[in-house]
Amino acid sequence: MMKERPVAEPKKISPALKLGLELGPILVFFAAYLLLKDNIYTIGGRDYEGFILVTAGFIPLMLASTFALWRLTGKLSKMQVMTAVLIVIFGGLSVWLNDDRFFKMKPTLIYLLFGGALGLGLLRGESWLQIVMEEAVPLTHEGWMILTRRLCYFFLALAVLNEVIWRTQSTDTWVYFKTFGLSAAVFLFFITQGKVFQDHGIEEAEGDES
Structure with missing residues (x-):
């Protein structure tokens, strides 16, 4: 064999x-x-x-x-x-067509795809975020569903925000927003989810059952 x-x-x-x-x-x-x-x-x-x-x-x-x-x-x-x-x-489209709008739209599409994928999983009663992060962040199923739902809304909000910024503000403003604003927003999102990690951490859940 x-x-x-x-x-x-x-x-x-x-x-x-x-x-x-x-x-x-x-x-x-x-x-x-x-x-x-x-x-x-x-x-x-x-x-x-x-x-x-x-x-x-x-x-x-x-x-x-x-x-x-x-x-x-x-x-x-x-x-x-x-x-x-x-x-x-x-x-590549921005360089080829000499048009910066395509590159500025990239974050919008990225966040729409990620938010849409998480939303599709939620409609199926699943947390696709759990598949990606389960090893790093052990949570109960309920915890994963809560975190996934919030992250889905968050990604969709970032997509809208990126569209507003690049369409209404200068390139300088968008570059600062892309470099620092989006990264800071993601960091702050996970920082503010401490209660989910605390209430639905697997170790605490197991401790409550014992």
Whole structure:
């Protein structure tokens, strides 16, 4: 009889290195934008604003960072893969058509897809967030459903907010919002969910039963 090969466990890397690979490209994009935003560059007889040039550099940088994460950890989340794909598509369209609107719409689509996926799972009585985060955050089924419902609404709200910002504000404002505002919003969301983790943590639930 053939023996089944054991499933390879994800490799562990330094949290600082992981954070650097995830946030590094975004911070480089921000710094490059501040440096080049007021310039016009002529390439192949066509004029490009600094934002478009920075976007063109961000695409391979993000792909290289994602590839490095995969090589170091042995896996990528569906969210990381989808984000990389959308960056290539919408960033590529912005560069190709010399139109920054496509890249600015990318966060809207990302949050709509994530919020929609979580909502679809909820309609089926399932928490698809649990599949992604169960190992890191052990919760009861009820806890996962509460957290998933809130995160679904939160993602949809971020999609709307991104649309409002890029359509009504300057590029400078949108870049600051994209670099710092969205990251801070996600961080604050999970910080404010402490009561869910406290009330529905599996260890506490087991302790109540004993």
